[in-house]
Amino acid sequence: MTPPSRAPGAPSARQDWAALARRLTPLIRSRLRPKRLRHTLGVARTARDLALSQGLDPAKAGLAGLLHDCAKGLDRGESERLLKRLRLDPLERALPALWHAPLGALLARSLYGIQDREILEAIRFHSTGSPRLGALGRILYVADFIEPGRDFPGLGRLRRLARENFSKALKGVVAGKISFLAQKGMRIHPVSVQFYNSLLESGSKIPPKSPVKTIPK
Ligand SMILES: [Fe+2]
Numbered sequence: 066m067t068p069p070s071r072a073p074g075a076p077s078a079r080q081d082w083a084a085l086a087r088r089l090t091p092l093i094r095s096r097l098r099p100k101r102l103r104h105t106l107g108v109a110r111t112a113r114d115l116a117l118s119q120g121l122d123p124a125k126a127g128l129a130g131l132l133h134d135c136a137k138g139l140d141r142g143e144s145e146r147l148l149k150r151l152r153l154d155p156l157e158r159a160l161p162a163l164w165h166a167p168l169g170a171l172l173a174r175s176l177y178g179i180q181d182r183e184i185l186e187a188i189r190f191h192s193t194g195s196p197r198l199g200a201l202g203r204i205l206y207v208a209d210f211i212e213p214g215r216d217f218p219g220l221g222r223l224r225r226l227a228r229e230n231f232s233k234a235l236k237g238v239v240a241g242k243i244s245f246l247a248q249k250g251m252r253i254h255p256v257s258v259q260f261y262n263s264l265l266e267s268g269s270k271i272p273p274k275s276p277v278k279t280i281p282k
């Protein structure tokens with residue numbers, strides 16, 4: 066797939082997130098395969114619901130969900146080419162499954178016109194998580210795991226927990242992702258383990274400093 070040309074009408078500082086999502090939805094629809102699109106729309110809906118229950122802006126969370134896997138439409142060659150614009154650590158560089166998160170943040174900004182640091186940060190870390198992930202990023206991270214299209218043992222409990230006790234659900238999702246990778250014999254990025262440890266140490270407290278600096282200009 067050819068990388069999309071820049072979305073028209075790059076937004077200004079103050080946002081109507083719902084209007085922007087409506088404008089970008091046809092572009093996302095045209096650039097993702099049907100299965101990925103169903104997942105994406107499920108994540109957007111789940112992120113909106115979770116944001117509502119957590120007192121955050123649901124439209125902004127929905128937009129982050131809409132864009133979170135936007136780089137999944139890139140082929141390997143395009144991904145490799147765009148990766149040259151990013152500074153990934155050696156392990157992240159060695160694991161192609163992780164590329165779409167930093168590439169997604171890159172496309173969200175350069176092609177879809179997103180300037181908002183919370184949305185970019187949420188997309189950048191939706192796959193590995195990060196101890197420094199903000200509230201919106203935590204919602205996207207959980208939504209990506211529990212959206213309605215997913216189906217595996219234990220998911221019903223996590224979906225209930227996400228509504229009743231979000232920080233407990235977040236811990237469960239991080240643990241679930243780490244143990245899934247371990248069971249498959251796959252490598253686990255240290256930042257995911259750090260995220261898990263930080264949740265045990267600090268509960269739901271979110272550090273003030275954002276890791277968004279890892280998204281290049
Ligand atoms: Fe993803």
Ligand SMILES: [Fe+2]
Nearest residue numbers: 108133134209
């Ligand atoms: Fe996803």
